[in-house]
Amino acid sequence: MRQLHPLTLLGAALLAGLSASPAFAQADFAGHWAPLFHEDHPERIPGPELGDYLGIPLSEAGRLRADSYDADRISVVPEYECRPHAGDYMMRGLSNMRIDAIRDPVTNRLTAYHLRMGFQEMERTIYLDGRPRPSANAPHTWSGFSLGTWQDNVLNIYTTHLKENYIRRNGIPASDKRTFTEHWVRHGNYLTVETVITDPAILTEPLVRSQTWVLDPTQQMGRDICETVPEVPKAADYVPHHLPGTNPFLHEVADWYGLPADATRGGADTMYPEYRKKMGKPANPPPAMCVRYCNCGLNGGGCNLQ
Amino acid sequence: MRRTSLASLTAAAVVAALAVGTMSALRAQQPQTPSLETLRVQGNVYAIFGAGGNVTVQAGSDGVLVVDTGLAATAGALLAEIRKLSNGPIRFIVNTHFHPDHVGGNAAFSGLPPDPRGVAPERAANAAAAIADPLQPLNIIAHENVLNRMTKALPPLQPGQTGGSERLRGMPIDEYFAPTKDMRFNGEAIVLYHETKAHTDGDSLVLFRGSDVVSAGDIFTPDAYPFIDVASGGSVAGEIAALNHILQLAVPGHTEEAGTYIVPGHGRICDEADVVEFRDMIVIVRDRVQDMINRKATLDQIESAKLTRDYDPEYVTPASFVKADQFVEAIYKSLTAAGTK
Secondary structure: OOOOOHHHHHHHHHHHHHHHOOOOOOOOOOEEEEEEOOOOHHHHOOOOOOOOOOOOOEOHHHHHHHHHEOOOHHHHOHHHHOOOOOHHHHOOOOOOEEEEEEEOOOOOOEEEEEEEEOHHHOEEEEEOOOOOOOOOOOOOEOOOEEEEEEEOOEEEEEEEOEOOEEEEOOOEEEOOOOEEEEEEEEEOOEEEEEEEEEOOOOEOOOEEEEEEEEEOOOOOOOOOOOOOOOOOOOOOOOOOEOOOOOOOOOOHHHHHHOOOHHHHOOOHHHHOOOHHHHOOOOOOOOOOOOOOOEOOOHHHOOOEOO | OOOOOHHHHHHHHHHHHHHHHHHHHHHHHOOOOOOOEEEEEEOOEEEEEOOOOOEEEEEEOOEEEEEOOOOHHHHHHHHHHHHHHOOOOEEEEEOOOOOHHHHOOHHHHHOOOOOHHHOOHHHHOOHHHHHHOOOOOOEEEEEHHHHHHHHHOOOOOOOOOOOOHHHHOOOOOEEEOOOEEEEEEOOEEEEEEEEOOOOOOOEEEEEEOOOOEEEEEOOOOOOOOOOOOHHHOOOHHHHHHHHHHHHHHOOOOHHHOOOOEEEEOOOOOEEHHHHHHHHHHHHHHHHHHHHHHHOOOOHHHHHHOOOOOOOHHHHOOOOOOOOHHHHHHHHHHHHHOOOOO
């Protein structure tokens, strides 16, 4: 039998040791995180204006769905009252977050991250163990099924099996056919999450957004229990909505902020900087000073709505 | 060794080739074995996909209850799939309505021996007798309107025919006519609710009260517009009422999801939130059609308005059974028909 050189054996042992160890470049996302709202502040705090579709690559179908939306639905239809955000929007909404690392008790390998959000007690699991996706016939959930893979210290996540929800909280829907990809990056105490949503029923192009969080080790997250109650007597077959062409609120956002009306209708063009050159002039000039939602603090506190 | 002549070899080759060709042709005519998938919903209840309409199965120590039996062509594959869940006797079939993708396997299931666990070889040889035995312990349950429609579809009796058990094979002769029917099987209460004038005039919702599952039939099809079969007594008002009834029966779990699960007639396993979206879509489209009817629009004008164009990407595919115009037409017909507004 041929003898192996001691250096060969040493090399093999080193390789085996390296392959059994976690990658040193992997970031650790476990901990308490507080959201920062410097990005897209008006949309997130206090919330989007009705009819503001600017920057959303809406299809014609998606636009009509949004135009038909009547915010009364949230209170009139009891089943909507306690709905949480879906997996894509929960990373963007007003909510603190705790991330727990789930490890195999024997090997200590990281097998998943489990997320708990303050708002509506939303939960989400991001599997890292390469398990197969559920069947197409399996139930869809708010959070969907998320599978993550590492690319150096970036965690790439692909999510499927989502329930219908919303892309923007002014009636722009998100269909149950959508999927989304995330890229999680940690720089020190900051976590940046880039989200790319693909929705063949609502969007003509992927929608790219990002959100940033800051580590907050002292954060305390309590319960947030929502109870559904019928608040408004209604006929069983009544659902609030606007018939096509009858929504009276669609021009408000252009009027209030002095924006070209076409720009507020959204579409893929409105996502790109070049659109400024062709978006035209507003019917009314922008107000000389802020008149709506000025000086908003965290969670909408201190908003000056006139 | 006896030599075989070239002519004989050629003849044999031709015969073999013909046989292979014939077999290939036969294989081409036969339906390919369908690929079925079974998922556990929860409790004692499972859903089987791919047999035509969805099939719901409740299995336990008492035996098996099957809600709908798919297409006739997939009955064998469906039975094999059910046997993976239980080898117990199939005691009940419930038909949610009369369409062939939901009752097609009835006849095949009616031909099964009463209890596969106790079938001795000599008894198996008498399977034909079991097929014809009206006392075999398989009850096929449906609302009486289902039986009426299936009976109407039978060919007329020929001279000398008696209309006996063979003619009734696969028919839901354990019919009910009251608003509800309940039973207990495998330790859980099962309640059937007749939904009048919904998808058809004979729809049943099946509630598995212990497992907390509703089998909805074609009242609910989350990925497709509903087939409101107006010619068979369906109506948009009844469809909405039936969906509202599902919402009454369903209680969601934490964060308004899961809890009660709903097995639709076609499509994935759902919960209350999915039914709400589907119900709301139908209400909104109905309101749009009604608005144009109120403005004296004709059906052509209503269809030209493309009132479902915002929902079409979600509910219509090239393979869809119900296209947008058919959905709108069904709503129009049921809104303009006397007594169904």
